[in-house]
Every structure is written in structure tokens, then in C-alpha cells.
Amino acid sequence: MAARILVAYTTKYGSTAGVADAIARELAAAGLEARAVEQKEVTSIEGYDGVVLGAPIYMGKPLDLAPFVARHAAALSRMPVGAFAVGLTPVNPKAGQLEQVRAALSSALAPLEPVAATVFAGALDTSKMGLADRTVVRLIGSPTGDHRDWEAIASWARELVPLLGA
Numbered sequence: 001m002a003a004r005i006l007v008a009y010t011t012k013y014g015s016t017a018g019v020a021d022a023i024a025r026e027l028a029a030a031g032l033e034a035r036a037v038e039q040k041e042v043t044s045i046e047g048y049d050g051v052v053l054g055a056p057i058y059m060g061k062p063l064d065l066a067p068f069v070a071r072h073a074a075a076l077s078r079m080p081v082g083a084f085a086v087g088l089t090p091v092n093p094k095a096g097q098l099e100q101v102r103a104a105l106s107s108a109l110a111p112l113e114p115v116a117a118t119v120f121a122g123a124l125d126t127s128k129m130g131l132a133d134r135t136v137v138r139l140i141g142s143p144t145g146d147h148r149d150w151e152a153i154a155s156w157a158r159e160l161v162p163l164l165g166a
């Protein structure tokens with residue numbers, strides 16, 4: 001029977017949803033039974049053989065990832081877990097910033113040790129945002145536009161297949 005994999009993600013403006021869907025599609029193409037579900041729709045992860053957790057980075061932290069890990073700690077500790085963060089740091093990193101994002105991802109996952117964890121370049125469309133977020137974007141001088149690298153995302157998903165025990 002094909003391994004059942006849940007790709008559980010958070011998102012504020014939808015770009016992480018696109019990455020999660022692309023990962024689920026690639027896992028399904030490799031023969032796994034994979035589905036992407038927004039984290040707030042996930043009540044239980046029982047019945048899955050592996051989980052991929054995804055979250056966008058806001059103010060240096062993966063959005064709502066740590067509480068999900070805490071809530072499902074026991075079940076997650078019994079299965080392979082892959083994780084990805086989506087942010088704009090990879091587009092134009094200053095010294096040490098990418099390391100900080102990686103560290104924030106590890107710390108949100110702790111004490112879980114993921115079979116793979118990575119940070120993808122995301123997307124930012126100021127026309128979708130409220131005033132508060134637009135102001136932050138202007139203040140931190142963040143790049144805008146869609147920087148998601150679909151080939152890098154698909155390639156990471158293919159590498160995950162054997163790591164998820166499939």
C-alpha cells in the first residue's frame with residue numbers, strides 16, 4: 001500500500017499554499033498518497049505514515065509551526081517528518097540571515113529531528129496586504145515579487161520520497 005503523507009502548512013497570503021501543493025503533487029507523482037491541507041483544518045495526524053510541515057517566515061519565525069508541533073508531538077515523534085519554511089531571506093540574504101531562518105525553523109520543530117528541512121524563496125505581493133504589513137515590508141526593505149523556484153521545490157520533494165520511508 002502507498003505511504004500516506006500529509007503536507008500540513010500555514011499561510012497568510014497563499015504563497016506557502018502553492019509550495020505545499022507542489023510538494024504534494026510531486027510526492028503523488030512518485031506513487032505516495034499525498035495531500036496538502038492547511039494546518040488549521042488538521043485535527044489529527046493519526047493514520048498518516050509521514051508528515052511534511054510548511055510555514056512562511058514572519059518577523060523571523062515560522063508562522064504557527066511551534067504550537068502545531070507541540071499539539072501533535074507524540075504522533076509526530078513516531079513518524080518521519082520533513083519541514084520547509086518559505087521566506088524572502090533566501091532572495092537577498094545579508095550575512096548570517098539564512099542561518100538565522102534555518103535556526104528558527106529547527107527551534108520551532110524541536111524536539112523533533114526532521115528527516116529533511118529547508119528554506120524556499122517565497123513571494124510577496126504588497127497589493128494583497130493591509131497597511132500594517134505593507135509598512136513592515138517598507139521598513140525592512142524586503143524584496144517583492146514571486147521568487148518561488150518550482151524546480152528547486154520539486155527536486156526537494158523527490159529527495160524526500162525515500163526519507164519518508166516510502
Ligand SMILES: Cc1cc2nc3c(=O)[nH]c(=O)nc-3n(C[C@H](O)[C@H](O)[C@H](O)COP(=O)(O)O)c2cc1C
Nearest residue numbers: 011012013014015016056059060087088089122123
Ligand atoms: C510583515 C511581513 C514580515 C515578513 N518577515 C519575514 C522574515 O522575517 N523573514 C523572511 O524570510 N521573510 C519574511 N517575510 C516574507 C514572507 O515570508 C514571504 O512573503 C512568504 O512567501 C509569505 O508566505 P504566505 O504568502 O504563505 O503568507 C515577511 C513578509 C511580511 C509581509
